Amino acid sequence: MDGALGRELRHHYLFSALSDAQRERLLASAERRRFAAGESLFAHGDVARRFFLLRTGSVKLYRLSPEGGEKIMRLIRPSQTFAESTVFMEEPRYPVHGAGVDAGEVVAFDREAFLAVLQESFATCRAVMGQMAARIQAHWDEIETLALQNSRYRVVHYLLSLAPSGARGRVRIDLPARKVVIAAHVAVTPETLSRTLRVLADEQLIEVAGEAVTILDLQKLRQHMQ
């Protein structure tokens, strides 16, 4: 057992309402797993016996288009959980592919063990439901982004979604991944992403330096969406 991991769980809000004994039970059936960049964690359609907590590195959830293009549906950052929703499916199967972007480590929790613990803790049930509600809301946002006809709006919408909610004025953003990955996430080609950022920079709306994007005036950029 790993003390650091135990502490991490105690502060993770999916697990914070559990007793120490319950957390230990969960961890007893969990598996820690290192993964390399590009390594697959699970495939779309696989039977889902586990869900995950990312400790380090980054992970992409994606699907493959008919032509083989990969559409990234979500980028996972450390201390986020993913594939929790499979826990509640009648016939649990992963609805997407999951693979490493940058090497790291996940904790893979056992579905059955988690369900057993949930049964004893309404507070944790609520946390899980809250988490899923947040996911659903994030999906609405993403669906909205993708439905935006032109790529410029999609990119701007995405940049705005990365800015802290309370922010104003000048905001520095670190892109969570390489630009190819970002492009796959907003459903444009890397070329178009590059060009779009260029135009935005030319219009003095942003500055780009590698993976650091600075929004020069948040309000002004927001207005551009209207």
Add this chain to the structure above:
Amino acid sequence: MDGALGRELRHHYLFSALSDAQRERLLASAERRRFAAGESLFAHGDVARRFFLLRTGSVKLYRLSPEGGEKIMRLIRPSQTFAESTVFMEEPRYPVHGAGVDAGEVVAFDREAFLAVLQESFATCRAVMGQMAARIQAHWDEIETLALQNSRYRVVHYLLSLAPSGARGRVRIDLPARKVVIAAHVAVTPETLSRTLRVLADEQLIEVAGEAVTILDLQKLRQHMQ
């Protein structure tokens, strides 16, 4: 109290695990509401005190794009619930607009009352979580659809999503709404939808008669997506 509604709830899987007393408590705080075509039920950003069960008619959940175009995110059919996820938000606000498409009636349940009942019923918690998991999966599918670059794929993908899962060969589908509405749902213009259906018909893949679309060969249409 309405006996028919009570019976309906007993067979709805979000409520079926409740005792009669619990169902009555819920209904006591619920409101029945008739709505007209186009009438708003709630606006994006409104504080959410209620979630809904549609009894008759149809409802659209949508957002407005910068230019004022309306992107329909989900079409609700009778006996479906919607906006359940707001129940679990810290600061509950509707994440989309909701309005009638065809006139009908909803039951509006009180958020707090539902939470109180949930606390007493793990089985219902599980049903809710299952429901939300299904929503999340549906969202993945929709996000995938929208990320598909060309409109033809989007339309075909949508038609396929309407076919019963076990079906084969010739399948008749009734579009769940007028074509303008469908178009807004797959994020194309009505003109493009019309042309796309025309082409598919010319290629002997489907037949269109008003709101009835017949897929002539399901397998063949599926292959067209690869």
Add this chain to the structure above:
DNA sequence: GGGGCGCCTTGACGGTCATCAAGGTTGCCC
């Protein structure tokens, strides 16, 4: 330091689809 390899950028071109505009079809009401 130089070569090679990713990654990103820039350019040219063509297909797809949104837009604008007009015509057709259906159903309803007087």
Add this chain to the structure above:
DNA sequence: GGGCAACCTTGATGACCGTCAAGGCGCCCC
């Protein structure tokens, strides 16, 4: 039946963005 209003279809045009191709830039390793 005639007129009107939705809704849908069809046509013409042009902008946008995906594709292909080439060039630049940083980084690592020899």
